[in-house]
Amino acid sequence: MALEIIESCVNCWACEPLCPSKAIHEAKPHFLIDPDKCTECAGDFEDPQCATICPIEGAILNEDGNAMNPPGSLTGIPLQKLAA
Amino acid sequence: MQLPVINNTATEAPKSGCSAGSCGSTDDQMNHLPEHIRQKVFNHPCYSEEAHHYFARMHVAVAPACNIQCNYCNRKYDCANESRPGVVSELHHPDQAVKKVLAVAATIPQMTVLGIAGPGDPLANPERTFSTFRQLAEQAPDIKLCVSTNGLSLPEHVEELSKHNIDHVTITINCVDPDVGAQIYPWIFWKNKRIKGREAAAILIEQQQKGLEMLVARGILVKVNSVMIPGVNDKHLEEVSKIVKSKGAFLHNVMPLISEAEHGTFYGLTGQRGPTHDELQALQDACAGDMNMMRHCRQCRADAVGLLGEDRGAEFTMDKIEAMEINYPEAMKMRAEVHAAINEELESKRLAKEAKVQLVNIQGLKGSPSPQSSPASGRGSNSEKQLLIPARPVLMAVATKGGGVINEHFGHASEFLIYEASSEGVRFIGHRKTIPYCEGGDTCGDGESALDVTIRELAGCEVVLCSKVGYEPWGPLEAAGIQPNGEHAMEAIEDAVLKVYDEMRVAGKLEPKLDEQQKVA
Numbered sequence: 394m395a396l397e398i399i400e401s402c403v404n405c406w407a408c409e410p411l412c413p414s415k416a417i418h419e420a421k422p423h424f425l426i427d428p429d430k431c432t433e434c435a436g437d438f439e440d441p442q443c444a445t446i447c448p449i450e451g452a453i454l455n456e457d458g459n460a461m462n463p464p465g466s467l468t469g470i471p472l473q474k475l476a477a
Numbered sequence: 478m479q480l481p482v483i484n485n486t487a488t489e490a491p492k493s494g495c496s497a498g499s500c501g502s503t504d505d506q507m508n509h510l511p512e513h514i515r516q517k518v519f520n521h522p523c524y525s526e527e528a529h530h531y532f533a534r535m536h537v538a539v540a541p542a543c544n545i546q547c548n549y550c551n552r553k554y555d556c557a558n559e560s561r562p563g564v565v566s567e568l569h570h571p572d573q574a575v576k577k578v579l580a581v582a583a584t585i586p587q588m589t590v591l592g593i594a595g596p597g598d599p600l601a602n603p604e605r606t607f608s609t610f611r612q613l614a615e616q617a618p619d620i621k622l623c624v625s626t627n628g629l630s631l632p633e634h635v636e637e638l639s640k641h642n643i644d645h646v647t648i649t650i651n652c653v654d655p656d657v658g659a660q661i662y663p664w665i666f667w668k669n670k671r672i673k674g675r676e677a678a679a680i681l682i683e684q685q686q687k688g689l690e691m692l693v694a695r696g697i698l699v700k701v702n703s704v705m706i707p708g709v710n711d712k713h714l715e716e717v718s719k720i721v722k723s724k725g726a727f728l729h730n731v732m733p734l735i736s737e738a739e740h741g742t743f744y745g746l747t748g749q750r751g752p753t754h755d756e757l758q759a760l761q762d763a764c765a766g767d768m769n770m771m772r773h774c775r776q777c778r779a780d781a782v783g784l785l786g787e788d789r790g791a792e793f794t795m796d797k798i799e800a801m802e803i804n805y806p807e808a809m810k811m812r813a814e815v816h817a818a819i820n821e822e823l824e825s826k827r828l829a830k831e832a833k834v835q836l837v838n839i840q841g842l843k844g845s846p847s848p849q850s851s852p853a854s855g856r857g858s859n860s861e862k863q864l865l866i867p868a869r870p871v872l873m874a875v876a877t878k879g880g881g882v883i884n885e886h887f888g889h890a891s892e893f894l895i896y897e898a899s900s901e902g903v904r905f906i907g908h909r910k911t912i913p914y915c916e917g918g919d920t921c922g923d924g925e926s927a928l929d930v931t932i933r934e935l936a937g938c939e940v941v942l943c944s945k946v947g948y949e950p951w952g953p954l955e956a957a958g959i960q961p962n963g964e965h966a967m968e969a970i971e972d973a974v975l976k977v978y979d980e981m982r983v984a985g986k987l988e989p990k991l992d993e994q995q996k997v998a
């Protein structure tokens with residue numbers, strides 16, 4: 394049970410202070426989640442906090458490797474425009 | 478680069494910048510402000526049209542996170558509300574930021590204001606923002622601090638804000654109606670949840686208004702920024718303006734939407750356009766009421782350093798700052814002297830201006846539109862008639878590189894200052910950027926020549942005043958209804974604008990246009 398931050402992360406710091414398990418740390422080239430510490434916020438919050446504030450679609454993956462915030466879900470930009 | 482300050486001898490203005498001394502307006506925008514507010518803002522470059530030629534401000538980029546999403550922002554870049562998007566700032570930790578501020582303040586004594594404006598939302602980064610403020614209030618008490626915010630978490634931070642040297646807060650308020658807001662903000666992060674749509678907008682609006690009221694109640698100055706989005710909130714912003722002013726905001730600054738497709742924002746990618754110069758000006762006028770709007774705002778980057786419109790950030794990169802030895806108490810003495818000298822000059826300029834305004838009144842250039850109050854001029858019946866017909870206002874563009882005079886060649890200008898002449902006098906309206914057409918090459922963009930760009934940018938202007946204008950652009954300018962005029966080279970801008978306006982009046986060119994009469998009615 395752990396989320397993962399991938400390379401599209403823009404290092405915006407929004408997630409880091411919210412993590413109840415201190416599982417997120419600043420790293421180069423992008424922030425990282427320590428899989429041993431991440432609880433997916435279970436017991437602390439209803440929604441995983443990092444994925445709930447992250448502004449970048451696709452930057453955080455669930456344990457199955459799927460985007461927590463898939464393309465278009467945050468910006469509302471139609472997919473064909475995103476691709477262009 | 479030399480700064481055109483203090484003694485005004487340096488006329489070599491920064492290319493990108495607004496030229497010193499040239500954006501003044503005859504009615505000072507601060508005249509309407511109560512004395513205690515004037516005292517607070519007179520040396521703030523962002524609030525005082527006059528001061529922005531003399532005093533510098535800087536931003537530090539310590540606050541990268543944001544708790545909302547705006548449709549005009551792409552979080553891969555800096556915040557679009559206070560910053561030119563598309564350029565990523567060098568992000569600082571608070572301690573680095575403090576070091577940078579001290580270094581800049583010691584090197585550029587004209588620096589009076591430190592702002593935190595992002596690149597995200599400063600109040601979504603409270604630890605980083607307040608750590609910076611706390612250290613500066615202690616180590617550099619002669620620097621004013623200010624902060625820009627989207628307002629979502631403002632109420633919970635008002636108390637802390639009021640503790641530091643912060644006497645100005647800018648809130649970006651684009652709407653007071655959740656239905657309008659839902660078209661601007663796709664989501665907010667609120668109480669550990671992501672909230673979308675109308676509900677999100679309603680919470681944001683409520684927090685913004687609450688924060689505004691709390692700040693005003695504590696005597697902290699509040700400026701409101703609004704981004705004008707045609708078809709979304711353009712009709713709505715007049716109401717926003719009324720409400721925020723009635724609640725005590727001291728300035729309302731309407732800024733144009735920036736929505737270039739390459740910024741990758743929702744608006745950019747869905748083809749939402751920004752306002753035209755005319756639309757922006759009309760709205761600014763409508764919102765102005767009895768106060769002048771802030772028209773010299775340059776939507777600075779979150780890490781801008783220097784006078785408005787110039788950027789000396791490259792002189793203060795982290796590695797250069799690490800190498801600097803700063804004795805701030807010493808620097809503070811030097812700063813105090815420089816500030817005193819500038820204040821003296823500003824004061825004498827203000828007095829000179831007052832004298833000039835009176836002279837203009839005596840000369841009768843201020844033709845009064847109302848028959849009762851029109852002075853018996855003793856001129857022919859034609860002039861009498863002129864006085865009865867309200868002379869319509871005229872926009873003129875001015876090419877200048879500083880010093881308050883017309884001293885730039887038309888083809889070399891990368892920016893024009895726009896003035897409005899009317900029976901009320903001359904006022905500064907804004908600046909419009911272009912590509913110097915002498916340097917622009919044959920084409921730019923999709924086959925548009927640099928001259929075409931300039932002509933498009935000058936839309937609405939009837940005259941362009943410059944030190945010189947070549948033969949070639951003359952025809953196209955005239956064809957576009959813009960009269961080139963190189964006859965007032967080296968003259969003071971406002972005097973020349975008034976002269977040309979009076980020539981137009983005498984030549985009978987100022988009869989109100991039919992459609993404009995209707996607009997007025």
Ligand code: SF4
Nearest residue numbers: 412431433434441443
């Ligand atoms: S899901 Fe929760 S616990 Fe895991 S990294 Fe994100 S914020 Fe931390």
Ligand code: SF4
Nearest residue numbers: 402403405406408447
């Ligand atoms: S919120 Fe998203 S983009 Fe920002 S640092 Fe965390 S993972 Fe990266």
Ligand code: SF4
Nearest residue numbers: 543547550556557597
């Ligand atoms: S508040 Fe600023 S940083 Fe946040 S989304 Fe809006 S424009 Fe971007």
